[in-house]
Amino acid sequence: MRHRSLFLTLLSATIVFGAWEIAGRVPVSFAFPTFLESMAAFWVLIVEGTLFTAYAETLKPLVVGVTISAFLGIGLGLWIGLSEKIDWLISPIFVVMQTAPLAALIPLLVMAYGIGLTSKVFVVCIMAMPVIVLNTSGAVRNTPASLKEMGHAFLGSRSDIILKIILPAASPVIFAGLRLGISAGFIGAILSELKITPTGVGDIITFSRSIADYPTMYAAIMSIILLAVLFLNVLERIEIFLFGGNNKGYVSE
Amino acid sequence: MTKSTTNIEHAVTVRNVHKNYGDVQALENMSLDFPRGQLTSLLGPSGCGKTTLLKIIAGLLPATSGEIIVNGTPVTGPGPDRAFVFQDFALLPWASVLRNVAFGLELRGVAKSEREAIAEKYIANVGLAGFENSFPHELSGGMRQRVGLARALSVDAQVLLMDEPFSAVDEQTRRKFQEDLLGLVKNENKTFIFVTHSIEEAVYVSDQIAILLPRPSRVSEIIKPSGFRHKSADHIRRDPEYLDIVDNIWASLRSYVE
Numbered sequence: 001m002r003h004r005s006l007f008l009t010l011l012s013a014t015i016v017f018g019a020w021e022i023a024g025r026v027p028v029s030f031a032f033p034t035f036l037e038s039m040a041a042f043w044v045l046i047v048e049g050t051l052f053t054a055y056a057e058t059l060k061p062l063v064v065g066v067t068i069s070a071f072l073g074i075g076l077g078l079w080i081g082l083s084e085k086i087d088w089l090i091s092p093i094f095v096v097m098q099t100a101p102l103a104a105l106i107p108l109l110v111m112a113y114g115i116g117l118t119s120k121v122f123v124v125c126i127m128a129m130p131v132i133v134l135n136t137s138g139a140v141r142n143t144p145a146s147l148k149e150m151g152h153a154f155l156g157s158r159s160d161i162i163l164k165i166i167l168p169a170a171s172p173v174i175f176a177g178l179r180l181g182i183s184a185g186f187i188g189a190i191l192s193e194l195k196i197t198p199t200g201v202g203d204i205i206t207f208s209r210s211i212a213d214y215p216t217m218y219a220a221i222m223s224i225i226l227l228a229v230l231f232l233n234v235l236e237r238i239e240i241f242l243f244g245g246n247n248k249g250y251v252s253e
Numbered sequence: 254m255t256k257s258t259t260n261i262e263h264a265v266t267v268r269n270v271h272k273n274y275g276d277v278q279a280l281e282n283m284s285l286d287f288p289r290g291q292l293t294s295l296l297g298p299s300g301c302g303k304t305t306l307l308k309i310i311a312g313l314l315p316a317t318s319g320e321i322i323v324n325g326t327p328v329t330g331p332g333p334d335r336a337f338v339f340q341d342f343a344l345l346p347w348a349s350v351l352r353n354v355a356f357g358l359e360l361r362g363v364a365k366s367e368r369e370a371i372a373e374k375y376i377a378n379v380g381l382a383g384f385e386n387s388f389p390h391e392l393s394g395g396m397r398q399r400v401g402l403a404r405a406l407s408v409d410a411q412v413l414l415m416d417e418p419f420s421a422v423d424e425q426t427r428r429k430f431q432e433d434l435l436g437l438v439k440n441e442n443k444t445f446i447f448v449t450h451s452i453e454e455a456v457y458v459s460d461q462i463a464i465l466l467p468r469p470s471r472v473s474e475i476i477k478p479s480g481f482r483h484k485s486a487d488h489i490r491r492d493p494e495y496l497d498i499v500d501n502i503w504a505s506l507r508s509y510v511e
Contacts, residue, residue: 150343153311153331154357154408164360168347243347 033215041215042222050204051223058200058224061117062189065124066182073129073181074174077136078162081170087137098130102188106195120192127188128181135177139170168243175239179232186228264289264412264444265310270319272305279305281469283319287412291460292438292445296452296502298509302470303448304416310446311337311414323412333361336405338415342397344389350376351385353400357408368407375403379433395426406441415447419454427454432486434458452506456498457489464502466509474505 017035024034033041045051080087106123113119143166151161167174193202201220208216265287272280280302287293295303308314310321312331321328323335336357344353351369352359354376358368376385379399389397398418405413419427431454438445438458449455455462456478464474481492489495 144343146339146341146343147345149313150337150339151360153313153335153337154360154404155331155333156360160360164356165345168345171347 031212031214033218037215038218038222041213042219045204045216045219045223051201051220054200054204054220055223055227056200058189058193058202061120061124061192062185064117065121065188066128066185068121069125069128069132069181069185070178073132073177074136077133077174077177078140078167080133080137081140082162082166087141091134091137094130094133097126098134100126102126102191103195106192110196115197119196120189123192123196124185124188127191128185130181131184132174132177132181135180136170136174139173139177140166142173143169171239171243175235179235182231182235183228186224186231190224262289263287264324265446266322267306267310268320268322270306270309270321271317272302272309272314273317278469280309280316281471283470283472285463285472285475287444287446288461289444290438290442292434292447292458293461293463294447294449294455294459295463295465296449296455297465297470298467298506299450301465301467301509303450303465305470306465307414307416307446307448310412311335313337333408334410335412335414336408336410338398338401338405338413338418340417340420342389342401342421344397344400346389349386349388350381350392350400353389354403354407357404361408371407372403375407376400378406379403393426395422395430398422398430410443412444412446415445417448417450420450431458435486452499452502453490456495456502462498462502464505466506476502 021035024032024037027034042051076090080090102123105126106119109119109122113122147165147169148161151165156164190202190205193199194206198206201224204220205217208214208220263286267283267285267287270280270283271278283302283306285306295306297303305314309316310323310328312328312335323332326332326334345356348356351372355363355368355372358371359365363371373385376382379402381396381399381403384392384396389400392400398421401418419430422430434445434447435458437443438460447455447458459478460482462476462478463472464476465471466473476498478494478498480494481489484492
């Protein structure tokens with residue numbers, strides 16, 4: 001089984017990258033480099049160390065923003081899910097945040113918080129938090145009533161019921177929200193570097209585009225996708241470690 | 254308070270209980286006694302408020318007025334003297350059988366080694382030895398309800414509240430459960446309150462049957478089968494008194510079933 005899935009992964013990677021290579025050789029556009037050219041540029045970025053200094057910059061708003069979004073998002077989602085009043089009060093903010101055209105709002109953020117780290121963290125949070133909050137609150141609200149009643153009947157305190165029943169029951173949907181939110185956070189981090197001040201990976205993208213060094217630009221984009229995939233895999237491991245029995249579904253009819 | 258503390262032959266007393274949901278009257282002036290160490294069934298057509306009454310006794314729902322007295326103390330919420338068996342089992346899908354059974358004790362703050370020892374004993378009692386580390390989704394419906402029953406037994410409450418516990422299991426498992434329940438009533442010195450909509454089941458397992466009628470919900474009749482209680486499990490279903498009671502109950506309920 002394991003060999004087969006590895007084989008399929010390699011096969012699909014070969015097909016995608018092969019198609020990229022062919023499209024680059026046709027060429028589809030002057031601004032579309034081949035896969036091999038991009039990989040060569042990627043190698044140069046690594047050897048020269050440009051990529052690492054760039055990530056040292058990009059990871060700051062990303063890590064801070066994603067951490068804030070995850071903890072604050074789950075906390076707020078829990079609060080919203082537990083109380084109808086809080087739902088009424090806070091939910092609309094996140095619905096607006098999720099649907100707002102972020103690129104158009106960035107100038108406002110810059111006016112309020114300047115061009116530094118704060119604005120970039122805000123962009124990451126605006127991208128990442130709504131889906132985390134809304135997923136968490138929805139999952140908390142949909143905890144099977146009989147499980148909560150059971151906790152109550154067996155004398156669980158309110159915090160027992162939240163920590164031992166509601167959160168574990170909601171965890172599959174919370175983790176789905178985290179996966180979506182964190183992916184959006186990666187997009188937000190790059191977006192903030194493109195729109196606010198070019199630093200880090202955003203700087204590589206902007207700069208290489210301005211000098212028509214398209215292989216380097218695509219190499220930088222590839223690197224951020226790679227990092228995101230890696231991170232999501234780690235998250236999945238954490239979920240399986242924490243709530244192993246959960247992916248088997250509910251047993252009550 | 255003064256009247257109730259003296260009453261030792263009744264483990265649970267329901268006195269003048271009303272329950273309204275907005276304008277809808279769910280229970281009207283209900284009074285009922287539950288003799289200690291016996292099994293009392295609440296039987297009636299759907300909508301007669303039997304589950305509502307059970308949840309009020311459990312302390313899961315507040316009564317609009319009236320009082321519930323358990324062992325001389327008025328009920329204000331769930332308590333250690335009562336344990337609940339749920340119709341849909343209410344098991345934690347992410348927890349093993351062992352943790353599910355020990356969960357009631359876990360919520361009471363009993364230390365892990367102690368509560369697991371108690372849970373293991375009751376898992377064996379209900380016939381699930383060897384399944385301690387299985388997850389609920391790996392068990393059949395009947396086995397899941399055995400987990401629910403073991404959880405309720407392990408907290409050692411004097412009163413066991415069972416909300417249609419066998420309605421979600423298949424007919425054959427159900428018969429086995431009913432036989433096991435008779436043994437449980439005999440051996441565990443507990444008071445059982447059992448909600449069911451099956452007439453045969455109620456007559457088969459009960460020392461006392463309260464027939465509830467709907468709109469507004471009230472106790473219409475209390476039946477105490479006595480003639481066949483001492484007989485062995487296989488003979489009850491052929492006992493003439495058993496058959497007569499089943500027929501009589503059906504005769505009084507049929508007009509309420511649409």
